[in-house]
Amino acid sequence: MALTEAQIIAQQESRARKKEMIKDLEAITKKHAEQPFYNKHEEAGDGFIKVPRNIMHYMNLQPYGFTTETIFIYQIIIQYTNKDTGCAYPSQYALAKLLKKTTSTVKKHVALLKKVGLVRVERINQANANRYIPLIPLSEAELLQRYPLAKEYHDEFEQSMIDFSAAETQRMRDYRAKKKEETAI
Numbered sequence: 001m002a003l004t005e006a007q008i009i010a011q012q013e014s015r016a017r018k019k020e021m022i023k024d025l026e027a028i029t030k031k032h033a034e035q036p037f038y039n040k041h042e043e044a045g046d047g048f049i050k051v052p053r054n055i056m057h058y059m060n061l062q063p064y065g066f067t068t069e070t071i072f073i074y075q076i077i078i079q080y081t082n083k084d085t086g087c088a089y090p091s092q093y094a095l096a097k098l099l100k101k102t103t104s105t106v107k108k109h110v111a112l113l114k115k116v117g118l119v120r121v122e123r124i125n126q127a128n129a130n131r132y133i134p135l136i137p138l139s140e141a142e143l144l145q146r147y148p149l150a151k152e153y154h155d156e157f158e159q160s161m162i163d164f165s166a167a168e169t170q171r172m173r174d175y176r177a178k179k180k181e182e183t184a185i
Contacts, residue, residue, distance in 0.1 A: 049079045054137035060150040060157075061116060061143075070109045072099060074118055077132045088132040089124075 003011070055074060058066055076098055080088035095106045110132075113119040120133040137143075144151040 049075055051075050051078060052137050054139055054143075055118075057140040057143050058116070058118070058137060060140075060154045061147060063149040063153050064116070064147070065108075065112055066116065067109075069099060069101065069105070070112055073106065073109045074113055074134065077113075077119055078134050080132075081134055086133060088134065089129065090132070091129065 051074075055071055058071060059068070073095060076090065076095055077088045080090045082088065092103045092106045092110075095110070096103045099106060110119070110121065110130075114121050118135055118137060120135060122131045122133070123129075124131050138146065144154055
Protein backbone atom coordinates (compact mmCIF):
# COMPACT_ATOMS: atom_id res chain seq x y z
CA MET A 1 0.00 0.00 0.00
CA ALA A 2 1.51 3.29 -1.13
CA LEU A 3 1.66 6.32 1.10
CA THR A 4 -0.47 9.33 0.31
CA GLU A 5 1.17 12.66 -0.48
CA ALA A 6 0.15 13.96 2.97
CA GLN A 7 1.69 10.89 4.66
CA ILE A 8 4.92 11.33 2.73
CA ILE A 9 5.10 15.01 3.72
CA ALA A 10 4.33 14.16 7.37
CA GLN A 11 7.07 11.51 7.31
CA GLN A 12 9.58 13.97 5.84
CA GLU A 13 8.67 16.62 8.42
CA SER A 14 9.00 14.09 11.22
CA ARG A 15 12.45 13.06 9.98
CA ALA A 16 13.50 16.72 9.71
CA ARG A 17 12.33 17.38 13.30
CA LYS A 18 14.23 14.34 14.52
CA LYS A 19 17.41 15.49 12.75
CA GLU A 20 17.08 18.89 14.43
CA MET A 21 16.58 17.28 17.83
CA ILE A 22 19.69 15.15 17.29
CA LYS A 23 21.67 18.28 16.34
CA ASP A 24 20.42 19.93 19.55
CA LEU A 25 21.40 16.84 21.53
CA GLU A 26 24.88 16.91 20.05
CA ALA A 27 25.26 20.66 20.75
CA ILE A 28 24.24 20.18 24.38
CA THR A 29 26.69 17.29 24.75
CA LYS A 30 29.55 19.35 23.26
CA LYS A 31 29.00 22.08 25.88
CA HIS A 32 30.12 19.67 28.59
CA ALA A 33 33.33 17.81 29.27
CA GLU A 34 33.61 14.32 27.86
CA GLN A 35 32.65 11.56 30.27
CA PRO A 36 35.59 9.58 31.70
CA PHE A 37 36.64 6.30 30.13
CA TYR A 38 34.63 3.32 31.36
CA ASN A 39 36.92 0.43 32.20
CA LYS A 40 34.78 -2.66 32.54
CA HIS A 41 37.62 -4.45 34.34
CA GLU A 42 37.87 -1.92 37.17
CA GLU A 43 34.42 -0.39 37.66
CA ALA A 44 32.20 -1.89 40.32
CA GLY A 45 29.74 -0.86 42.96
CA ASP A 46 26.74 1.41 42.68
CA GLY A 47 25.77 2.46 39.20
CA PHE A 48 26.99 -0.69 37.49
CA ILE A 49 25.08 -3.81 36.55
CA LYS A 50 26.93 -7.04 35.91
CA VAL A 51 25.10 -8.77 33.06
CA PRO A 52 25.79 -12.18 31.46
CA ARG A 53 27.45 -11.77 28.07
CA ASN A 54 25.28 -14.48 26.49
CA ILE A 55 22.21 -12.25 26.79
CA MET A 56 23.32 -10.54 23.57
CA HIS A 57 22.65 -13.73 21.61
CA TYR A 58 18.98 -13.48 22.53
CA MET A 59 18.60 -10.79 19.85
CA ASN A 60 18.38 -13.80 17.53
CA LEU A 61 14.91 -14.32 19.05
CA GLN A 62 13.50 -11.27 17.27
CA PRO A 63 11.13 -13.42 15.19
CA TYR A 64 9.54 -14.44 18.50
CA GLY A 65 9.15 -10.79 19.57
CA PHE A 66 12.33 -10.47 21.64
CA THR A 67 13.76 -6.92 21.50
CA THR A 68 16.34 -4.70 23.16
CA GLU A 69 13.55 -3.64 25.53
CA THR A 70 13.25 -7.26 26.64
CA ILE A 71 16.98 -7.35 27.37
CA PHE A 72 16.72 -4.04 29.23
CA ILE A 73 14.00 -5.44 31.50
CA TYR A 74 16.21 -8.49 32.14
CA GLN A 75 19.03 -6.10 33.12
CA ILE A 76 16.70 -4.16 35.43
CA ILE A 77 15.63 -7.40 37.11
CA ILE A 78 19.30 -8.28 37.62
CA GLN A 79 19.93 -4.82 39.06
CA TYR A 80 17.02 -5.22 41.49
CA THR A 81 18.07 -8.74 42.55
CA ASN A 82 18.78 -9.02 46.26
CA LYS A 83 22.15 -10.65 46.89
CA ASP A 84 20.90 -12.65 49.88
CA THR A 85 17.59 -13.92 48.48
CA GLY A 86 18.52 -14.15 44.79
CA CYS A 87 15.18 -12.53 43.97
CA ALA A 88 14.07 -9.19 42.60
CA TYR A 89 10.86 -7.47 43.60
CA PRO A 90 10.33 -4.50 41.26
CA SER A 91 6.72 -3.64 40.58
CA GLN A 92 5.51 -3.52 37.01
CA TYR A 93 5.05 0.21 37.55
CA ALA A 94 8.71 0.60 38.55
CA LEU A 95 9.77 -1.36 35.47
CA ALA A 96 7.47 0.72 33.26
CA LYS A 97 8.85 3.93 34.72
CA LEU A 98 12.46 2.92 34.02
CA LEU A 99 11.62 1.71 30.52
CA LYS A 100 9.41 4.74 29.77
CA LYS A 101 6.74 2.35 28.48
CA THR A 102 3.30 1.22 29.60
CA THR A 103 2.72 -1.59 32.08
CA SER A 104 1.19 -3.67 29.28
CA THR A 105 4.51 -3.42 27.40
CA VAL A 106 6.35 -4.48 30.56
CA LYS A 107 3.97 -7.44 31.03
CA LYS A 108 4.58 -8.51 27.42
CA HIS A 109 8.37 -8.46 27.86
CA VAL A 110 8.31 -10.15 31.27
CA ALA A 111 6.08 -12.89 29.82
CA LEU A 112 8.59 -13.33 27.00
CA LEU A 113 11.50 -13.51 29.46
CA LYS A 114 9.57 -16.18 31.36
CA LYS A 115 8.68 -18.17 28.22
CA VAL A 116 12.26 -18.16 26.98
CA GLY A 117 13.58 -19.26 30.39
CA LEU A 118 15.45 -16.11 31.45
CA VAL A 119 13.36 -15.39 34.55
CA ARG A 120 11.18 -17.36 36.89
CA VAL A 121 8.20 -15.35 38.08
CA GLU A 122 6.51 -16.26 41.35
CA ARG A 123 3.44 -14.69 42.93
CA ILE A 124 4.00 -13.31 46.43
CA ASN A 125 1.15 -14.39 48.71
CA GLN A 126 -2.22 -13.14 47.52
CA ALA A 127 -0.83 -9.68 46.85
CA ASN A 128 -0.63 -8.37 43.35
CA ALA A 129 3.17 -8.59 43.51
CA ASN A 130 5.75 -10.75 41.78
CA ARG A 131 9.11 -12.15 42.74
CA TYR A 132 11.56 -12.42 39.84
CA ILE A 133 14.44 -14.89 39.81
CA PRO A 134 16.90 -14.15 36.98
CA LEU A 135 18.22 -17.26 35.24
CA ILE A 136 21.45 -17.73 33.29
CA PRO A 137 21.13 -17.23 29.51
CA LEU A 138 21.88 -20.06 27.12
CA SER A 139 25.05 -20.04 25.04
CA GLU A 140 24.60 -18.98 21.43
CA ALA A 141 24.92 -22.60 20.24
CA GLU A 142 22.30 -23.82 22.74
CA LEU A 143 19.96 -20.95 21.86
CA LEU A 144 20.16 -21.56 18.10
CA GLN A 145 19.72 -25.30 18.54
CA ARG A 146 16.70 -24.89 20.80
CA TYR A 147 14.81 -22.25 18.79
CA PRO A 148 14.53 -22.96 15.04
CA LEU A 149 13.35 -19.46 14.06
CA ALA A 150 16.30 -17.98 15.93
CA LYS A 151 18.69 -20.16 13.91
CA GLU A 152 16.99 -19.17 10.67
CA TYR A 153 17.04 -15.47 11.62
CA HIS A 154 20.70 -15.69 12.70
CA ASP A 155 21.79 -17.35 9.46
CA GLU A 156 19.80 -14.97 7.24
CA PHE A 157 21.05 -11.91 9.10
CA GLU A 158 24.67 -13.11 9.00
CA GLN A 159 24.36 -13.70 5.25
CA SER A 160 22.81 -10.27 4.72
CA MET A 161 25.76 -8.70 6.57
CA ILE A 162 28.23 -10.65 4.42
CA ASP A 163 26.37 -9.54 1.28
CA PHE A 164 26.22 -5.93 2.48
CA SER A 165 29.93 -5.90 3.31
CA ALA A 166 30.80 -7.34 -0.10
CA ALA A 167 28.59 -4.76 -1.84
CA GLU A 168 30.16 -1.91 0.17
CA THR A 169 33.66 -3.19 -0.60
CA GLN A 170 32.82 -3.35 -4.31
CA ARG A 171 31.22 0.11 -4.20
CA MET A 172 34.42 1.54 -2.68
CA ARG A 173 36.58 -0.21 -5.30
CA ASP A 174 34.40 1.22 -8.07
CA TYR A 175 34.52 4.69 -6.50
CA ARG A 176 38.32 4.60 -6.17
CA ALA A 177 38.71 3.36 -9.74
CA LYS A 178 36.45 6.15 -11.01
CA LYS A 179 38.40 8.76 -9.00
CA LYS A 180 41.67 7.37 -10.34
CA GLU A 181 40.35 7.64 -13.91
CA GLU A 182 39.18 11.22 -13.32
CA THR A 183 42.54 12.31 -11.95
CA ALA A 184 44.40 10.58 -14.79
CA ILE A 185 42.48 12.62 -17.39
